[in-house]
Amino acid sequence: MPRARKGHAPRRGGQRRGGGARSSTQADSPSSDDEAASEILSHYSSTSEGASIAEENLGNEVVDEQAQQEELEEKLKECIDNVADKSAKTRLGALESLRLAFSSRVLLDFLLERRLTLTDSLEKCLKKGKGEEQSLAATVLTLLCLQMGSGPEGEELFQSLRPLLSSILTDTSANLGARHSCATALGMCCYIAAADVEDLVSCLACLESIFSGAYGEEASTAPAPLHPLHCCALQAWALLLTICPGSHISRVLDSQLPRLPRLLSSDSVHLRIAAGETIALLFELGRDLEEDFLYEDTDALCGTLRALATDSNKYRAKADRRKQRSIFRDVLHFIESGECQEETIKFGLECMYVDSWVRRRTYTAFKETLGSGVRHHLQNNELLRDIFDLGPVLVLDAAAMKASKISRFEKHLYNSAAFKARTKARSRVRDKRADVL
Template sequence: MPKGKGKKKQKEKTTDDGAGSGAVLMFSGPSQIVDDTDSICSSIPDSVLSDESFDDSADSSSDTELQFQVSEALDNLADKNSRTRMAALNYLNDKLKHKMVGQYIVGRTETLIDTLVRGIKRSQGGERKELLLLASLFPLQFGEDCADITSLLLSVLVPIIMDNSVSPPERSMAISTLTLCTFLLCHDMKLVEDIMHHCESLCSSCKIDLIVSAAIKGWSLLLSILPIHMIPAILTRQTPILTKVLESASDLSLKISSGQALSLLFELTRECNEDLLECEEAEVACAVVQSLASESNRYSGRKERTQQRASFRDFSQAIESGYVPERSIKFGSESLQLDSWARLIQYNVLTELLATGCRTHLMNNGLVRDIFQLGPPVLPYLETKATKIERKLINAASAKWRSQARGKQRDKRCVL
């Protein structure tokens, strides 16, 4: 083939494959179209290119800078670009977990609640899960100042929870958010009971382990704050459902959630009237829990079998004799005693939500301290640094002591 024609074809191929002057490139962000005649960087906002405006540098910055960062993140929750919104959500969730930043959001609570409700309704996937996490963390720092959030979220979250077309992680997160907000803020026991009925419906009808486990955890959390006179009816209604879940469940997390729920239910029943535990439903539940405490299925791993047997031995003793595995959680100069199944379940829910930030909230969050009856926050002891003269005297005394100790150990022989 002649060289000229080959060169011509090669040139035409390059022109077809490359982006011409009028070509359009798709940017990774949603609905972002960038003309290649312009610089890509000049066409994209700084907040989209990187998350530098929401990095952890605020941890070491002054309160003024932190307040500015929080305010900017709140503004960006309503941004049109999804990456900007996600960066703002990640930043706010991280700060609400590990710092007390409620004072920086005072005056904007109504706007934030409205943004959360609209965002949860419209979004989906990862953004919806981050919004649900923010909706869980928000009332933890504001308490009664955002008491309306439960009733507003109820109308949005219940349809999501009951919609089979929504992904299981989103539905389970919605259950956790709704039950936690109700636990923290709701004083209407009728509303609490209605939400518990939704959880019970999922326990008996849903076949997805992740959703059923979240429903049982949320149900247990709300059960821990119910008036004692409501317990007998719940014992009769819910014990067979939890027993059936235990018999059919293959997921260890679901089994443990059900075992904890039964332990709490029997603990509260003993406080109400121990004679109620003589019913047939309680005996069947006790037998199922005992069988799981000694189960040795080969299809599950060794670690999983060990954890199941250890957990269900505790549940079996709790159901039979009211046993509670007491734990002491130390933080700073204080300690938290988990001496009931109610407290243990409440603490587990908070640690799942806050992770490493739980210690900060136990020390400084008034609402969390009220839940566990820890009293007002304890002021940290302020240590004063020794002056230069004091350090000199301490070093001189140490040097003198070392010299004397060495002298006693030496062999002081005279040289003739």
């Protein structure tokens, strides 16, 4: 089933044009900006001289990169073999190495030849491993699916391991950490590689059965150890809602939107936040279906959201209170006005705008899976570029790549020069002896 993504396409390009009037003093000193710019350029020229020398070594750098790539592949081959080792410690080390490698690099060509071997090994880890091993195996499976993409290889991977992920997730005797990872893996793999609506609806129902256990009469009565599991399942469920057909969204609005506000009283700040963001997402999806979408208990809901947005209870951790207030202010503002807080994500020479709750949930899901590697994947992974409408991968020659990468020392020199020039320019303006008309 092709993904029917919602949300605005990202706007790529340069910086926004800023407003703001200049002061009268600045207007009367038009030469100060030019002088500052010239001083910056003259100070920074010493660093540009080194750039020409560096360009001569580009050929050597390419050779070094190829050697590094070959060395990496040899290590990965060893790790893939070690995932099937008899020693649990060896398997854990191999899984962790694969997790780091898959999250930080795009390795599609390398993995296509070895995906069946790795899939079989991951299946054994999920079936026979203990909690930590199962958890890591589910995470590596998610990253492998992300590397394979939405084509036949990704679909085959998802179909082969979906029953096992669902089985561990719903097994109340299974390790909680393993169940958390399986909830995330089920949501992410389904989002990436689900072939038809039946698979999507099945995964939604499985995830819904998990977090529905947090409702009860009072959300605060749910056992604390289960809060992270409920949170993971709810977030994975919300991710899948972003690609659901309108007919299913309508049923979810009727069945789940009236119940979700109960989770806003949970003792877990993470579950409260996940519930608030999911409510905002459902309002956005509802308004996409009907311009005049209305929720009967909007006034009561806004009252609860307002209380959470101004919560100052001292028994909550300060960082939790700050994060909660910030997010619930955004949720409340969206429900009342329909405006979503915009976030700009910069990576390489590009940037992406997260300007809807659909895009926010999608980007957050991939960011949590990839960690610090999310920007590399946004630049180079065709799957993510397709999901976020970023177009084909930008192909830059070696010189352009070198120009876009400024060393830490060069950045220091440039910032130092800019600071000095800016200080001099401001000093001239602030000098009492300066002519001020």
